[in-house]
Amino acid sequence: MERISWEKLSWPQVEALDRDQTTIIIPTGAIEQHGPHLTLDTDIYNADVIARAVAKKVGSGNRQRVLVAPPVWWGTSPHHLGFPGTISLKNHTFSEILMDTISSMKPHGFYRFLLVNGHGGNIGNLTASVSQIGADLGISIPALSYWQTINDLLIEVGESEIGGMGHACEMETSLALYLRPEDVDMTQAIIDMPNQPTPWSCIDFRQPGFLNIPLDLKRDSKVGIIGNPLLATREKGERIFNAAVERISSAIEAMADLTKRDLTTSRF
Ligand SMILES: [Zn+2]
Numbered sequence: 001m002e003r004i005s006w007e008k009l010s011w012p013q014v015e016a017l018d019r020d021q022t023t024i025i026i027p028t029g030a031i032e033q034h035g036p037h038l039t040l041d042t043d044i045y046n047a048d049v050i051a052r053a054v055a056k057k058v059g060s061g062n063r064q065r066v067l068v069a070p071p072v073w074w075g076t077s078p079h080h081l082g083f084p085g086t087i088s089l090k091n092h093t094f095s096e097i098l099m100d101t102i103s104s105m106k107p108h109g110f111y112r113f114l115l116v117n118g119h120g121g122n123i124g125n126l127t128a129s130v131s132q133i134g135a136d137l138g139i140s141i142p143a144l145s146y147w148q149t150i151n152d153l154l155i156e157v158g159e160s161e162i163g164g165m166g167h168a169c170e171m172e173t174s175l176a177l178y179l180r181p182e183d184v185d186m187t188q189a190i191i192d193m194p195n196q197p198t199p200w201s202c203i204d205f206r207q208p209g210f211l212n213i214p215l216d217l218k219r220d221s222k223v224g225i226i227g228n229p230l231l232a233t234r235e236k237g238e239r240i241f242n243a244a245v246e247r248i249s250s251a252i253e254a255m256a257d258l259t260k261r262d263l264t265t266s267r268f
Contacts, residue, residue, distance in 0.1 A: 004055040006069045019109040020260065022065045023058075023252055025051040026101060028126065028143075030075035030119035033083035033217070035168035035225035036188035038176055040085045042168070044073050046175055047118030050146050053245040054116070058252050066252060072097055075119040082218025094122070095129040102133055102141070111264050114252060115143035120167075120205075138268030142255075147171065147205045149247035150240065154206045157236045160228040163194050166203040167217070169227025171240060178237025189232075192225035 003009060006024065029044025039045075048071045055066035077088040089097075102113065117126055126143040134140055147154060157174075158165055165171045176184045194203045202209030203226050217224050 002059060002065065004052060004059065004066065004068050006067045009067075014108070017065065017067075017110075019111065021063065021256075022067060022110065023112040023114060023255070024067050024069050024105065024110060025055060025114050025116050026069045026098070027051045027071040028075060028098075028115055028117045028119065028122055029071065029073065030077045030080075030088075030121065031073055032075070032077040032080040032086040032088070032119070032121075033224045034172065035190075035192070035229070036223055037185045037225075037229060038168050038173060039183050040087075041073075042172055042176065043075065043119035044071055045118075045180070046172070047071065047116050047146065049179060050118075050241065050244050050248065051116045053241075054248045054252065057245060057249045064252070064256050069101065072101075075122040076125055077119070077121050079121065079215045080217050080224070082216060083224050091125050091128075094125050095132060098129045099133060099136070102137055102139065106137055106139060111139050111260060112255070113139065113141045114248075114255070115141060116248065117143060117145040120145065134265070138265040140263050140265070142251075144248065144251070146244040146248065149251070150243045151206065153239065153243045157239055158206055159231045161193075162202060162204045162207055163196065163226070164228035164231065165205040166194055166226030167221075168225045169205075169229055170231045170236070171205055171227075173229035173232030174234070174237035175240055176237070177232055177234040178241055181234070186229075189229040190223060190225065191228045191230055192222045193228065194220065194226045 027047035029047045034042040051068045058066045080086040130141045160170045200211035
């Protein structure tokens with residue numbers, strides 16, 4: 001099996017990569033409180049482990065090589081700073097990390113990138129960042145959040161009422177029970193359903209509301225959970241994980257048909 005971690009290659013191995021057949025995934029996430037029952041690295045752990053499974057799956061065919069860049073551990077999590085443990089970047093710091101990463105790789109000819117995100121609070125920044133990268137570096141980079149790829153499955157497996165899959169919830173706790181049960185303390189999990197501030201402010205991975213009033217978890221939750229982790233199961237986590245890996249892998253395989261001309265702009 002070829003190596004999938006960017007940082008585990010030597011420079012001659014990087015130099016030898018086929019630029020047209022190599023996709024680089026950059027996982028993004030957060031170090032932020034996830035209630036009393038999950039660990040601070042939940043979002044980046046999920047993004048990273050999904051990215052690595054995708055790299056293995058796509059790379060096991062012989063058409064494409066997928067490498068995973070060092071993950072961007074921290075995200076923008078000001079709404080979690082009311083609980084200890086959270087480490088939050090400023091918006092521009094997060095963007096600059098992405099910009100500097102791509103700027104380092106681009107001069108060596110790499111142009112196939114995918115950002116795989118595990119933290120809802122990063123989404124606006126990711127959109128802004130890839131727009132700036134396009135403007136400054138001439139590379140078009142898609143960014144996706146893993147739960148957005150499997151909305152249909154989340155609706156199917158979710159047993160909680162809407163509001164039950166928000167944060168450290170039925171979905172994230174199921175993933176942790178499947179991927180690393182030793183890091184979950186279910187004795188500390190409680191139902192912490194959101195007070196939706198308006199009928200249009202839904203806080204749920206399955207059905208985000210259109211009136212997105214920025215949260216403050218200290219204000220808007222009891223213990224840093226939004227949802228119902230008591231309905232989480234290992235089996236749900238396995239289905240969620242496998243489905244996300246499958247969907248993201250098919251997205252990369254579809255992107256393989258795009259040429260350099262499709263993913264870069266000629267004025268650079
Ligand atoms: Zn999370």
